[in-house]
Amino acid sequence: MRLQLLTATLLYAFTLTATSYYVSPTGSDANNGQSTSTPFQTLQKAADSTNPGDIVYIMNGTYSNTYSWEDVLQITRSGTAANPIVYTSLPGHSPKISFDGWHGIKLEGGVSYIEISGLEVEGNNANILLNDALNQPGGCNDPMGSPDGFYNGNGIASDGRNGGQNHHITIRNCRVHDCAGVGISAIHSDYITIENCEVYNNAWYAIYGTSGISFYQLSNFGNSSGVRNVIRNNRVYGNRMFVPWIDAPCAITDGNGIIIDDSRNTQNGSTNGAYTGRTLIENNIVYENGGRGIHVFESDNVDILNNTVVKNGQSDEISDGEITVIFADDVNVYNNILYAKTGEKINSVNGTNINYDYNLNYNSTDYDRQGSNSLSGQAPAFVDLNGHDFGLQSSSPAIDAGTAAAGTFSSTDILGTMRPTGAAPDMGAYESTAPLAVEYLDPLTADKTSEGVLLKWSTLREIDHDYFEILHATDGRDFQVIGKKMATAATGVKHYGFLHTSPTVGNNYYRIRPVDVEGTATLSRIVQVHFEPAVHVFPNPVKSQLFVRTQLAADYHYTLLNSHGQAVQSGALEANAINVTALPSGIYWLQLRTAQGAVLAGEKVMINR
Numbered sequence: 344m345r346l347q348l349l350t351a352t353l354l355y356a357f358t359l360t361a362t363s364y365y366v367s368p369t370g371s372d373a374n375n376g377q378s379t380s381t382p383f384q385t386l387q388k389a390a391d392s393t394n395p396g397d398i399v400y401i402m403n404g405t406y407s408n409t410y411s412w413e414d415v416l417q418i419t420r421s422g423t424a425a426n427p428i429v430y431t432s433l434p435g436h437s438p439k440i441s442f443d444g445w446h447g448i449k450l451e452g453g454v455s456y457i458e459i460s461g462l463e464v465e466g467n468n469a470n471i472l473l474n475d476a477l478n479q480p481g482g483c484n485d486p487m488g489s490p491d492g493f494y495n496g497n498g499i500a501s502d503g504r505n506g507g508q509n510h511h512i513t514i515r516n517c518r519v520h521d522c523a524g525v526g527i528s529a530i531h532s533d534y535i536t537i538e539n540c541e542v543y544n545n546a547w548y549a550i551y552g553t554s555g556i557s558f559y560q561l562s563n564f565g566n567s568s569g570v571r572n573v574i575r576n577n578r579v580y581g582n583r584m585f586v587p588w589i590d591a592p593c594a595i596t597d598g599n600g601i602i603i604d605d606s607r608n609t610q611n612g613s614t615n616g617a618y619t620g621r622t623l624i625e626n627n628i629v630y631e632n633g634g635r636g637i638h639v640f641e642s643d644n645v646d647i648l649n650n651t652v653v654k655n656g657q658s659d660e661i662s663d664g665e666i667t668v669i670f671a672d673d674v675n676v677y678n679n680i681l682y683a684k685t686g687e688k689i690n691s692v693n694g695t696n697i698n699y700d701y702n703l704n705y706n707s708t709d710y711d712r713q714g715s716n717s718l719s720g721q722a723p724a725f726v727d728l729n730g731h732d733f734g735l736q737s738s739s740p741a742i743d744a745g746t747a748a749a750g751t752f753s754s755t756d757i758l759g760t761m762r763p764t765g766a767a768p769d770m771g772a773y774e775s776t777a778p779l780a781v782e783y784l785d786p787l788t789a790d791k792t793s794e795g796v797l798l799k800w801s802t803l804r805e806i807d808h809d810y811f812e813i814l815h816a817t818d819g820r821d822f823q824v825i826g827k828k829m830a831t832a833a834t835g836v837k838h839y840g841f842l843h844t845s846p847t848v849g850n851n852y853y854r855i856r857p858v859d860v861e862g863t864a865t866l867s868r869i870v871q872v873h874f875e876p877a878v879h880v881f882p883n884p885v886k887s888q889l890f891v892r893t894q895l896a897a898d899y900h901y902t903l904l905n906s907h908g909q910a911v912q913s914g915a916l917e918a919n920a921i922n923v924t925a926l927p928s929g930i931y932w933l934q935l936r937t938a939q940g941a942v943l944a945g946e947k948v949m950i951n952r
Contacts, residue, residue: 361396361426364389365433368404369932369945370908379433380902380910386416386430386440396426400433401462403945406440411493414446422456424511432461435936437849443467445492447522448499453507459514461818464498466522468547476523476548476586483550483593494586495549497524498542503531503562510534510564516818517541523548526582528557529572531615533564536573539820544581546633550589552597555582555632558622561606561642562615570646571620574601574627576757576772580731583633583658595660598633600652606642617643625649625753626772628733633658635691636665636681643672649745649753649762651733651771653682664710667691668699676702676712678745678752680723680733680771683707701746703770718744723771727786732868734773741770758820758866776866784836789853789870795844796872798853802837805830812856813841819852819869828855847937848874880933884951889921893935903948904932928952 362377366389370382376389379402383389386406389399408415422428430448432438440447440462447464450457471494480488498519503509509532518541519526526545529535537556546553556574565571583598606618625648629636636652639645645668652665665681668674671694680703683689689710692699700714703723713719724739726732735741745752745768755761756774763769764776785801798813808830814822831837843853851874855867879892893899899916903926912926916935927950934945 361398362392362394364392364397364399365402366399366406367402367908368406369904369934370402374908380904381908390416390418390420390430393420393428395422395428395456397422398429398431400431401436401438402433403436403438406438408442408444411444411491413444414449415440415442415444416448417446418448418450418454418457419452419506421454424456427456427458427511427513429458429460430462431458435847437463439463439465441465442496443470443493444496446497446500447519449497450501450509450512451503451505453503454501454509454512456511457513459499459512459517461516463518463520464522465520466496466498466524466545467493468521468523468544471523471548473548473585479548479550479586481550481589483587483589486589490550493523495524495551496522497526497528497553498522498545499527500525501529501532501535508532508562508564512536513538515539516820520544522546524551525549525553525557526555526579528553528559529561530559531562532558533562533618533620534571535561537575537577538573539576540578542577542579542582546582546598547585549584550586552588552591553584554597554599554602554634554638555579555629556601557599557604558602558606559604560608560610560613560615561603561618561620561622562608563619566619568619568644569621570623572622573625575623575625575753577601577627579627579629580631585633595633595658597638598658598661599638600629600632600634600636600655601627602635602638602640603642603645604638604640606644609641620644621646623648626755626757627651628653628757628772630654630731630733631657634661635663635667637667639668639671639674641670643674645671645674646750647674647676647679648751649678649756649768649770649772651680651682651773653680653728653733654684656684656687662687664688664691668697669693672696674698675751676700678702678768678770680741681705682723683709701744701751701770703741703744716746718770726868733771734868735769735771735775737775739769739775742775743767743769745770783867787853787855787867787870789851789872791872791874792842795842796846796851796853798841798843798855798870800839800855800867802839805837807860809858809860811839812858813843814854814856814866815843815846816852817847817850819850819871822852822854845937846872846874878933878935878946880946880948883946884949885923886950886952887922887924889923889933889948891916891919891921891933891935899935899937902934902936904934906930908932923948923950926950 365382367382376383481490526542608615630653636655813826
């Protein structure tokens with residue numbers, strides 16, 4: 344009993360000592376990092392300070408590597424099952440990791456129980472010319488050269504090959520794009536979850552066979568035969584190879600949206616042994632990648648459920664399907680929509696115990712597996728194919744056409760709607776809801792104005808319609824009601840508008856929800872507007888009165904930080920002016936915050952008298 348009490352006391356004490364760390368490009372690694380006014384400057388300093396249960400809050404700004412052989416953030420310290428270590432953006436902030444080296448974020452050394460949430464990771468594609476990439480060292484045209492991270496950088500990578508296997512890693516609500524190498528990857532890892540991420544325009548210039556989301560040689564941390572890895576609710580597009588892979592040899596082989604590769608562990612002398620857990624791939628929207636949409640290769644025990652996979656195989660060298668299952672066993676492919684690129688194959692299937700049925704196959708008659716309950720030759724009736732809105736119109740044949748057998752469908756859709764809402768689950772990532780008697784003439788649009796964001800839409804018909812709720816989100820998922828527009832009494836075409844006067848810096852997502860007189864509601868499509876954090880400060884240098892102009896009309900509070908990162912003056916920004924006569928001459932950092940808590944990127948200010 345005394346031992347139990349001591350253990351409980353120690354656990355309680357440990358919980359109390361968990362620390363929140365803060366990081367800002369304007370901070371200093373000499374700070375204690377434990378408040379927004381005393382943040383660390385580098386992500387690495389915060390990572391090297393963490394213990395189980397700690398949270399690293401990342402503030403506005405851009406975090407970059409110094410050398411091309413350097414990672415921006417290398418995570419080598421582990422949490423525990425009860426106390427994971429969390430890396431996340433500070434609420435209201437939109438930090439960016441921008442890199443031109445080998446990794447934006449790398450997890451290695453047997454690291455475990457890590458959560459990465461709400462971060463943007465941007466690679467180096469914008470700084471690379473294709474001709475330079477084709478002739479890079481280590482590639483097909485210069486095979487004796489040493490590969491350079493400048494051309495091969497990976498966004499977020501869990502690599503268990505050095506120092507031990509990684510496990511229990513969660514990556515959610517992240518935006519990973521324009522990486523020359525893979526977007527998000529897991530190698531020699533287990534219990535990996537990737538959800539609600541946007542992964543696009545990766546894998547362009549690497550000399551390796553990279554993709555958007557890649558699991559390679561999963562390795563057993565435990566012996567459970569249940570689901571241990573999850574890839575769900577992600578939007579994956581524009582990932583493709585432009586540079587041949589030297590080991591292929593010298594061919595375009597990948598650039599897939601999602602790939603599960605060699606979980607049998609037969610390649611490159613792996614001693615991991617065959618992976619025994621299951622991998623679940625559900626509710627992803629995967630479109631216009633260079634390689635296959637979803638690719639299972641030399642891997643077993645995979646469930647591919649309720650994905651929308653559209654016009655992949657954009658690379659001329661790859662034409663074998665939207666969903667491919669090659670040299671695999673025990674793979675279930677149910678309730679997906681496969682819309683082939685014109686002239687391409689719907690699917691490629693080669694293995695044992697491959698269950699392929701209840702899918703909608705369209706725009707090609709070339710396939711290896713059909714399924715007696717699948718639909719072929721019927722357009723899925725997306726809301727807006729060219730606009731990449733893959734929701735289902737009420738006329739879609741995919742509605743209620745899936746199988747409701749246990750284990751064959753996702754319990755919710757990509758937006759969190761429960762399945763099934765009708766007689767059976769819908770095919771694809773979206774589950775349709777009962778339509779209101781509102782027929783749109785013009786769909787929802789959003790335009791920037793000097794006063795904010797103007798939303799407009801028109802209806803052709805309304806029956807028993809009461810009002811529209813106006814919804815807003817900064818992440819595209821967690822929508823909040825910001826206003827209401829009552830239905831007009833006019834007949835015929837009706838035009839509506841709503842002005843959002845306080846959009847946030849960064850991404851703003853909008854949708855409308857028509858509600859009828861009985862309280863029944865459904866949702867419109869999502870539209871997006873992005874505001875850059877523009878701040879104009881003058882005069883600079885300043886003697887007494889500092890004036891501030893911002894891009895958005897809003898009420899702001901300001902803070903002036905000294906060269907040590909300490910707040911020395913703050914208050915409400917009144918008449919766009921700040922009196923600085925009480926401060927001595929020197930260098931300061933001006934930071935603005937909206938009334939809603941969003942922080943604008945600040946400005947360096949010099950007081951000179």
